[in-house]
Amino acid sequence: xxxxxxxxxxxxxxxxxxxxxxRKRGIGSPFGPFSFVKDxxxxxxxxxxxxxxxxxxxxxxxxxxxxxxxxEVVLLLLLLVxxxxxxxxxxxxxxxIEATYGDEVLGTVGVRGWRASxxxxxxxxxxxxxxxxxxxxxx
Numbered sequence: 001x002x003x004x005x006x007x008x009x010x011x012x013x014x015x016x017x018x019x020x021x022x023r024k025r026g027i028g029s030p031f032g033p034f035s036f037v038k039d040x041x042x043x044x045x046x047x048x049x050x051x052x053x054x055x056x057x058x059x060x061x062x063x064x065x066x067x068x069x070x071x072e073v074v075l076l077l078l079l080l081v082x083x084x085x086x087x088x089x090x091x092x093x094x095x096x097i098e099a100t101y102g103d104e105v106l107g108t109v110g111v112r113g114w115r116a117s118x119x120x121x122x123x124x125x126x127x128x129x130x131x132x133x134x135x136x137x138x139x
Contacts, residue, residue, distance in 0.1 A: 004129070016095075097120050
């Protein structure tokens with residue numbers, strides 16, 4: 001849910017689906033994940049890389065290539081999704097509600113249950129619309 005605070009900024013209030021915050025990755029070279037081909041400009045390297053590419057395509061094709069490009073986070077999520085869904089459904093893990101302004105996290109809170117987390121999202125969004133910071137504690 002995106003709301004406009006009284007100071008004019010747009011605050012996003014949402015559930016975080018995974019218990020960690022995805023990290024941003026910088027690309028160190030113009031080749032990105034294929035930096036090993038940077039110096040492969042001779043015919044022998046071409047033949048070796050062509051054979052490796054054909055073998056990789058035959059081994060996994062588009063699926064493994066997409067998973068490789070997406071990184072280890074996708075593989076970890078594929079392994080953890082059934083466990084996370086079961087834990088959330090059985091009320092073992094709380095939903096993490098976070099409010100963000102751009103890349104800045106304004107605050108997080110854990111709430112058990114889908115309905116309770118929906119109500120908490122609405123409550124936090126309403127607080128920002130009224131100009132109140134819901135994450136500051138008084139006293």
